[in-house]
Amino acid sequence: MVKSFQGVRLAEPKKSPEQAVLVQDHMSTNLVTFHPDDPIDYVIEVLTQKKISGAPVVDDFQNLVGMISEVDCLKEIIKGKYNNTPRIAGKVREHMSKDVITMDPELTIFDAAHKFLELKIRRFPVLKDGKLTGQISLSDIIRAIPKLKSTTW
Numbered sequence: 001m002v003k004s005f006q007g008v009r010l011a012e013p014k015k016s017p018e019q020a021v022l023v024q025d026h027m028s029t030n031l032v033t034f035h036p037d038d039p040i041d042y043v044i045e046v047l048t049q050k051k052i053s054g055a056p057v058v059d060d061f062q063n064l065v066g067m068i069s070e071v072d073c074l075k076e077i078i079k080g081k082y083n084n085t086p087r088i089a090g091k092v093r094e095h096m097s098k099d100v101i102t103m104d105p106e107l108t109i110f111d112a113a114h115k116f117l118e119l120k121i122r123r124f125p126v127l128k129d130g131k132l133t134g135q136i137s138l139s140d141i142i143r144a145i146p147k148l149k150s151t152t153w
Helices: 041-050 071-083 109-119 137-147
Strands: 054-058 064-069 123-128 131-136
Touching: 041 071, 054 131, 064 071, 064 123, 071 131, 109 123, 109 137, 131 137
Parallel strands: none
Antiparallel strands: 054 064, 123 131
């Protein structure tokens, strides 16, 4: 009688499907938005009240047309001081950034982090099929890192 011995076989560890860490999982979706015709003093009031530093600007059809930030508002404040006008009368359309760089919701947060470093921008609107679906900020990326599992790296 012949006995065959193959030795101890190690079972391969079960591989769980890799967890994709995507922008859509960490972006803000309940956004403060502004309209191009909103006055700058209203924007300053909302940014201060909500403790945010900027927001997307959308038209009547909710299409992204720009971004407005504290820095953009500061330009109008300086203009008012220069012209000795206490009221901040400018409109969002006059000060918003119109050439907006966006992110895809299915981009990984690691690729997003690279874009933040490369472009030195604090927030990106997230578009899906051309529509604004959210916004990802540098803070969102930083908050996502501790939640990652070691296998996700």
